[in-house]
Amino acid sequence: MQTPMQTPTPAELVAFARDTAERAGAVAMRHFRTPLAIDAKADDSPVTLADRDTERAIRQAIAARFPGHAILGEEFGSEGATDGPLWVVDPIDGTRSFVAGQPTFGLLLAHLNAGRPVLGAVHMPALGETFIGVAGGEATLNGQRIRCRDVTSLDDAVLFLNEAERLQRIAPEAFAALGTRGRVRRLAYDCYPHASVAAGFVDAVIDCGLEPYDYLPLVALVEAAGGVITDWRGRPLGLNSDGRVVTAATQALHAELLALLAR
DSSP: OOOTTOOOOHHHHHHHHHHHHHHHHHHHHHHTTSOOOOEEOTTSOEEOHHHHHHHHHHHHHHHHHOTTOEEEETTTEEESOTTSSEEEEEEEETHHHHHTTOTTOEEEEEEEETTEEEEEEEEETTTTEEEEEETTSOEEETTEEEOOOOOOOGGGOEEEEESHHHHHHHOHHHHHHHTTOSSEEEEEOSSHHHHHHHTTSOOEEEEOSOOHHHHHHHHHHHHHTTOEEEETTSOOOOTTOOSOEEEESSHHHHHHHHHHHTO
């Protein structure tokens, strides 16, 4: 049993994140493709019993193993001081996909220390995929090491534009430019495209309108896989970032995307 303020090792973090994500993912799957009441939160985003039950399971696991650590979750807010050891939780990233019976929703978990992401996990319960990355360590998919591709030009890249409706509204010139670039372009949502950059399936993702629990679990994963993830101005992501995110497989590709986003 960890003492409240003991610093877990990277191996302990990985084992805990994998076990917790997979156990909590099973909670979400008990609700998947079943009739669910859908409530609207203050921002009009949907929430279900599945979201709440899954986050409760994660919080219980954290409290039992790391009782001195703070928690920031989408459904139940903040508990404890966020400037020390902190777990960031999104129980179902992609609730709209979840309620539509689509398997591309994810469970997100990050561990931060002094505001710096040191672990990030993306678990895709319906796909049976668990991505984990450790700062200064390696990134894995179901225990096998993964790396970003070495694409350096946007013209050769597989590019995903997340939240296209919002992106077009807040950055119309950049959206128009991005809509003509890339070897392959796809419109998408949520965490899976970012995790796919870490796995070498996708090369870049432009995203916006995100909250800390949406993007912080991606940071250590993408960086451990050799990629780059920042805000649209190239600044590191933290608790107070503005929710506009760019993920890229290489520094050169990241720089090209930042130039387009500056329009």
